[in-house]
Amino acid sequence: MNTVPVSTAIADTFAAHLDALAAADPARAMLIDPDGAVSAAELRARAAALAAGLSRLGLQPGQRVAIWLPNCAAWVESFLACARLGALALAVNTRFRALEVADILGRGKADWLIFWPGFKGIDFQGILDEVPAEALARLRGVIAIDAAHGRMNDAAPAAPTTLDAPAAATGRHALPRHRYAELRACADAPPPAQANAGVLCFTTSGTTSKPKFVLHDQRTLLAHGAAVARAFGYGLATRVLASAPFCGAFGFSTLVSGLAQGAPVVCSPVFDAAASAREIREHAVTHTYANNEALTGIMRAAAPGDLASARLFGFASFTPALDGMLELAREQDVPLTGLYGSSELQALAAGQPTTPARGDVSARLLPGGALVHPEARVRARDPDSGAVLPLGQSGELEIRSPSLMLGYLDNPEATARAFTDDGYFKTGDLGYALSEQQFVFQARMGDSLRLAGFLVNPAEIEQVVESLPGVRACQVVGATRADKTVPYAFVLLQPGARADAAGWTAACKAVMAGFKVPAGFTALDAFPSIESANSVKIQKHRLREMAEALLATP
Incomplete structure (x- = not known):
């Protein structure tokens, strides 16, 4: 192209x-909606x-x-x-x-x-x-x-x-x-x-407190849209499907990438996977960005040939234990790449590279990415010592980018706390840098676990538990037992399955270090969650409260 x-x-x-x-x-x-172009x-x-x-x-x-x-x-x-x-x-x-x-x-x-x-x-x-x-x-x-x-x-x-x-x-x-x-x-x-002045406020997800209002100005929004278009290879034939709501950073960044380039943006008031697959075929859509649940739904609903125009579909992994997306993409020849963003940095702030010229392509299907602004930089900092970490070591990700917010609306104190002295945004995310421009996102810092002195990504434990008989999905949180933090697992069961805490514990001990083995397992009908503009987000703080109560009960 x-x-x-x-x-x-x-x-x-x-x-x-x-x-x-x-x-x-x-x-x-410029826009294509149900009323026409x-x-x-x-x-x-x-x-x-x-x-x-x-x-x-x-x-x-x-x-x-x-x-x-x-x-x-x-x-x-x-x-x-x-x-x-x-x-x-x-x-x-x-x-x-x-x-x-x-x-x-x-x-x-x-x-x-x-x-x-x-x-x-x-x-x-x-x-x-x-x-x-x-x-x-x-x-x-x-x-x-x-x-x-x-x-x-x-x-x-x-x-x-x-x-x-x-x-x-x-x-x-x-x-x-x-x-x-x-x-x-x-x-x-x-x-x-x-x-130019402040023109748009997103609200943060507010899963543990009241949402903050994230303020961006016109120049920053437009420049970010242009950077996304460059990084993801927009051209004369590019057409973009808006799979996420414009009211959130994910959907708006999709929109502004099209506006900045002059590429048509296809949108519908209500997301429907089957309708989206038909729109991709009808309008020869080349690019879309969505959470993994939405992309999986589109690929499952697509008829043969519906996705033939795809040049790059980006995904963010919001839904745990959703199987089949990568296999579906391979079967339908849909090019995928992992994404990263936030309300403060704007969505699509990074996407894993699809060519070696942009970075390490072996990380293509991992969350995170290469920053779309060439002058942007990323690093990881040890949350305990405060030291900037070498490449490959996990800590809190800090990012400096032209896409950054002006600040939190009417909240200068929160704005000041969000930045380092040298202008990096404290993302609150656990991850590691592959270079000064590419990184891998692992988890929210509040979700990461300090176990036996080691910083552990809960996803590592969750993946093991999800491989066990009867388990459909897992969320692992940290809880206190005898003055120590231990992992605790909440699971959703496969249809007809029954909980087997003893068997699961034994299986985990066989493949993981002892400090990573969950101190307990509880089966739920559903994980507690809250809806954001981009997805349904699991409320880890409520799971932590539940785990603390369960471990405190004799």
Whole structure:
């Protein structure tokens, strides 16, 4: 595939970048959703018109707009309009309910809300009714997508003109509600584009505490998209499938890699593995990035020839003990590579190399990767001594990269704690460096185990347990017994299997050092988990609490 060099002089703002794309090739498709293709010229015009409509409402630079939408053209248009106006977009997952929405609207200090009342039959109005009044106090109005907006929402009711206020005792006031389609049809001249500034906030997963708001500016987002396009070989024929929600770093980095290159991005409001396989065939998709569960689903659902256009599919391993992905990829000739990223670094910050020119290809199917920015650097630090470790030794990964966040919104103390004195981000991840630009991710530091003086990746133990009779999946955590940390295993059983703690213990002793053998086994119906924008994440802290209680019981 002939690649097209991405300009090193990437624009500072999305408005300037859209201007350049529309001038260079106005008819080129930029987005493809169920309503059809949106060209570069159309996307530029829609974003400018929406910005004009929002400006007429009174939206000012520096105000904050919560975007509570699925993957669709309206999400992209809303973000681009915010960027033009100098407003800050707060990305909200459509799976969130009253507690999470209240947190983002309240702590995020949202001035405006853009949402889709009829999406997937979800009672978004009911969810908003359950949001405490104090979380809505700053809102000036809401913008609703209704039946007039495209085929995707034919069944949605027309949007009322105000957000209904519950009983007066709640202290709420009626909020003006505006129709998205009318704002996007605004004929006013668009306001001048604002200069580069903070434009997008992701929320961290918040599995153990309240999520933090991760702030990125326009220049950094665009430059990262261009770096991803270079690193993963985008060219004239590149088409990208957005398999993850735009509201999370994974999905947004996929989107911006296409926007930065001028490569069409295929998206759907709801992920469906079989539909994604058909879209890959229909639109000749070359690249997609997803968690291993989603990619496995796509490959299992694909008919012969559906994935023939694949040039590189990247994966992040979020779902434990998911078998078959690598075998399916080999059978269907799908090129795979492991990925790494975070809200703070942006997703796709690293991908394992597919050619020796970019690094050690033997690590291709391991999480982690070669950093996509040539000037980025990685190292591992011993969490106990504080010493920077030699290559190959496991410690906390620290990364310095042009893709790094501006900081945590409204939280300078947390921002300061997240960085070393020389500008490296403390990832909180366990791993080891293969070079100053390539590394292998092993686990979250909070999930790693210090056993008998050795730092142990729990995945090492989990893989052994998952090979035992009757075990479908395993999660290993550390717990205290007699003032020492010991591993404890929670398992999911194969259908019809029965727990065999004694047999499993004996089998582990035969193949592992004694300090790695789980001190106990407990079978669960499911692992405790929480949904993030990218996946369902297992709550290890709850498993640790359960293990502590079990070991404390005589």
